[in-house]
Amino acid sequence: MSSPQRRTTIKDVAELAGVGVATVSRVLSGGSASAETRERVLDAATKLDYRPSALGRNLRQQRSGGIALLVPDITDNFYARLADGVLSCARSYGEPVTIGVTGDDPEQEADLVGSLLEQSMDRVVAVPSGDGEMWAPALRAGLSVVFADRRVWRAPGQQRVLAEVPAVLADDRAGVRTAVEYLTGLGHRKIGFLARHGQSHRMQAFRDAVGDALDEELVVPARASRDSAYAAAAGLLQRRPDVTAVLTGDNMLGEAAVLAARELDVRIPRDLSLVMFDDVPWAELCAPPLTVVAQPAQDIGYRAAELVMRQGRRPRTVTLPTQLIVRGSCGPRR
Amino acid sequence: MSSPQRRTTIKDVAELAGVGVATVSRVLSGGSASAETRERVLDAATKLDYRPSALGRNLRQQRSGGIALLVPDITDNFYARLADGVLSCARSYGEPVTIGVTGDDPEQEADLVGSLLEQSMDRVVAVPSGDGEMWAPALRAGLSVVFADRRVWRAPGQQRVLAEVPAVLADDRAGVRTAVEYLTGLGHRKIGFLARHGQSHRMQAFRDAVGDALDEELVVPARASRDSAYAAAAGLLQRRPDVTAVLTGDNMLGEAAVLAARELDVRIPRDLSLVMFDDVPWAELCAPPLTVVAQPAQDIGYRAAELVMRQGRRPRTVTLPTQLIVRGSCGPRR
DNA sequence: ACTGCTCATGGAAACGATTCCATCAAAGTT
DNA sequence: AACTTTGATGGAATCGTTTCCATGAGCAGT
The missing domain is CATH 1.10.260.40 (lambda repressor-like DNA-binding domains)
Incomplete structure (x- = not known):
């Protein structure tokens, strides 16, 4: 017609x-x-x-506008809030956002970066997994990257180019230290730490914070799945009934710890004190309400997106403060 | 160099x-x-x-590949899981996904659709807000759209074109009916229903399910914010202390109901039985663990993305089953 | 041997924007 | 008056791909 x-x-x-x-x-x-x-x-x-038409413009300028965002898992509330921050900044620039989930797997991450290059996207906010070696070629290809939440593991021989990638991070070190001090203040000496592989920086911060009291067996890593998180939590509690407090590196591990404790009939906070990284909405609804180290997830995303948009100013690493929110999941050692 | x-x-x-x-x-x-x-x-x-280069191809074919996804709020676990489903399907086609959040606001939604047109994106999975009038021009412009989780409010004079948009939905009607039957089975007669504006279909299903016992004052709408959700929940509980059970249209309202009840010293499940739409991970961690109507969020996203990719077959509306999961938030009327 | 057919192939057009460059007029300078 | 400078303007090139169309080769049927 x-x-x-x-x-x-x-x-x-x-x-x-x-x-x-x-x-x-x-x-x-x-x-x-x-x-x-x-x-x-x-x-x-x-x-x-x-x-x-964006198509014509993009072809001519040899770059498609917009921001790409790579996160390990969009169903994790922390990354969802981070994504929300990126989206909100991007919207103020009128730029579309393309999201990819890496599953914390360097291989998938490399795939996604490849696909970005194919799309000629040249602005990326990423939560990197692995040692980030796949980023070096992308950077040389002209991609401008800002890391969020973590930076890449810096191996001794790491290419200089990676060290120059700006990053927006929560102040993990201070967060971990505050949590540990809080727990030791309550009398706890045997403190466990549950972390995912991507959180080695928090792991290190934990080691530093406990100092001489470090018992390497109490620092247990998990893979990036619910099952693995639960296994790690249950494993720790069973293997070492002498731990009286646990700090978890993210909210999924916190959830796993609560579940495992409940299953093993370990009462929180009577038998076990728990501090979780990241303040998610349900932390307050939990029984008991969880004491957490809050991170400004949305801000992290927003600032990262801002950095990646303003390539003019040479950007540097930004660290945002964390905050210990005391609720009901910690008690004195008994 | x-x-x-x-x-x-x-x-x-x-x-x-x-x-x-x-x-x-x-x-x-x-x-x-x-x-x-x-x-x-x-x-x-x-x-x-x-x-x-995707750029050259896109310009030539007058369309940029990829799927656009429009959700009300990416930090809502339900939409995050839905997005995850879309992402996982898109990945199997090697297509990038562009996400926009509408905040359940028709105006923002219209903006985003405009921006999609500018990008020549022609495949959209959307959770529509409002009456969806802004979709008609987009459809005429050749966009192929699949609605997820909701379809648009069908006003009497609604354009035919909108009625033909395929949709992937949870079986709200059955879910609401099952929940209501469960509650009446426990002896409850005064059942409240909290819903957001976007959930008018669930609201209607609720009205139908309670039938003669309908008390319009117990059906309370909320806007799409945490504050509004809390206000709605607290308002209902204060205004009508005679309600003995509440069903909420989504998880944010469920959270608000728990909080409001706690604040008003209404004990769950002793004084109030609660059933929440959507099974989120924290439902099990809550005190008490919440009885929920589970929805296959990830599936909804996946199927919707599948439909929007295969424009070949004339797609029709798909309804996926919900499931009542009984935990500890409901008791007999006392 | 001629005709008709299929099939692989490459040149060139098209997509829609940005941007280089030449042109031209008007204003300013000596 | 002759020159330079400035600024607005439009034609044409360009980006990298897909696809239309013409060409020519190979082959079978008569």
Whole structure:
């Protein structure tokens, strides 16, 4: 019936305004033009309801706009909030956001980076997994990357280029220290720490915080799945009934710890004190309400997105404060 | 130092293989070619590590690949799982996913749809808010849309085009009915229902399920924010101390109900029975563990993405089953 | 041997924007 | 008056791919 709805292009606008396409382009992207021409062009554009096609622009400038975001798991409330921050910043720039989930797996991450290159996306906010070696070629290819929540494991021979990637992080070190001090203040001496592989920095911070009292057996790593988290938590509690307090590196491990304790009939906070990294909405609904180290997840995302948009200023690493929120999951050692 | 790293193009491959660019394109996209040429081209492509630029392709085909996903709130666990489903399906097609959050606001949604058009994205999975009028022009512009979790409010004079949009839904009606039957089975007669504006279909299902016993004052709507949810929950409990059971239309309202009850010293399940729509991980950690109507969120996303990818078959609406999971938040009326 | 057919192939057009460059007029400088 | 400078302007090139179309080779049927 109706014609196939050809898109109105810059050519149509130029024709209606009686000018060349170059002039239209200039006017619309803020170049110089006489007041009269400008008005004619703007008029024509609104009359035709013209919206420039991102496709043409992208091809010409050899880059597609928008921000790519790589997170380990979008169903994790922490990363969801981080994503929300990125989305909210991107929206203020009018840029679309493409999301990929890595599952904390370097291989999948490399795949996704490949796909970004294919799309000529050149702005990425990423929560890196693994040692980040796959990032080096991408950086050389002109990608501008900002790390969020973690930076890459810095091996001794690591390429310099990686060290220069800006990052927006929560102050893990201070967060862990505060939590540990809080627990030792309550009399606890045998404190366990549950962390995922991606959280080696928190693991290290924990080791530093407990200092001489460190018992390496109490620092237990988990893979990035619910099952693995539960296994790690239950394993620790069974293997070492002498631990009186546990700190977890993220909310999934916190959940696992609560479940495992409940299953093993270990009462919180009577038999076990628990501090969880990241304040999720349910922490308050839990029985008992959980004492947590809150992180500004949304802020982390927002700031990271801001950094990746302003490539002008040489960006540096930003560290945002954490906060210990005391609820009901910790008690004195008994 | 090193050259500015020009991207290797199809031309380079053609040159190295000693054929024309058209042939390279055909080979790479599965067109016909002699076995020998095919091999030469493939060889050259791998030797040069050639990856076709999505930019060129997109411009030529007048559409950028990928799937767009519009959800009200990515930090809501339900939509996060839905998004995860979409992402997982999209990945199996090798397609990138662009996410936008609408905040359940038709205006923001319209903005986002506009931005999609600008990007020439033509495949959208959306959780629509409002009456969906802004979708009609988009559909006419050739967008293929699949609704997830909800369909649009169907006003009497609604355009036919909207009624033909395929949708993937949870079986709300059955879920609500099962929950209501469960509660009445426990002796409850005054059952409250908390729902967000976007959940009018569940609201209607609730009205139908309680039938004659309907007390319109017990059906209370909330806006899409934590505060509004809390206000609605607290309001209901204060205004009508005679309600002995509450069903909530989503998890945020469930959270609000728990909090409000706790604040008002209404004990669950002794004084109030609570059933929440959507089984989130924390439902089990809550005190008491919440009885829920579980929805296959990830599946909904996956199937919706599948539908939007296969535009070949005329797609129809899919309804996925819900399941009542009884935990500890309901008791007999006292 | 001629005709008709299929099939592989490459040149060139197309997609829609930005941007280089040449042109031209008007204003300013000597 | 002759020159330079400035600024607006439009034509054309460009980005990398897909696809239309013409060409020519090979082959079978008569």
